[in-house]
Amino acid sequence: AQSVAQPEDQVNVAEGNPLTVKCTYSVSGNPYLFWYVQYPNRGLQFLLKYITGDNLVKGSYGFEAEFNKSQTSFHLKKPSALVSDSALYFCAVRLSGGYNKLIFGAGTRLAVHP
């Protein structure tokens, strides 16, 4: 079955430190992977996506993600965390076939402490 997993419910990091939010996937065929962020009482905001090409994808607000095919991972990273990065982060995978259907992970809450 095609799925995406976010193994950490919460990640805590000090402001200024690097952050990583983990995501692993299981799909048949080529994976198309997305990261979204959700602030309180807001919808999901698109951060970045991997379709093909360079394994390091750069996105909004200084975030980047590294696609690793051998480890079936797509971890979200940022070199220096800000308090304002505190939010809920969702990894998603597009299912092969179908009509651009996304399957989301359960989400990881990122808390950046001053």
Added chain:
Amino acid sequence: EAGVAQSPRYKIIEKRQSVAFWCNPISGHATLYWYQQILGQGPKLLIQFQNNGVVDDSQLPKDRFSAERLKGVDSTLKIQPAKLEDSAVYLCASSLSNSGLAQETQYFGPGTRLLVL
């Protein structure tokens, strides 16, 4: 460019009542999605429209949920009758084309938070 609009933002109803949510996608976007996000979970696709046709409603509880997208623009999602387990945030999203391209990004509205008592 205006984003995806949804209303109302919040709704409280009693079980067995009916409720409707409205979504207006980004102008020119052919594909529209409705998701259900239960607290502590990721969004789950309920129904997907391309223009005004349904292309995926496999996870829509059709005995109580219905959705339409007249004229291929805005859409309504209805629940009748509501159950306690329908308490969730209902997110609408849209994407540009109607070809289901893998690289297409879905853009989300702010959601409607429903509480069923």
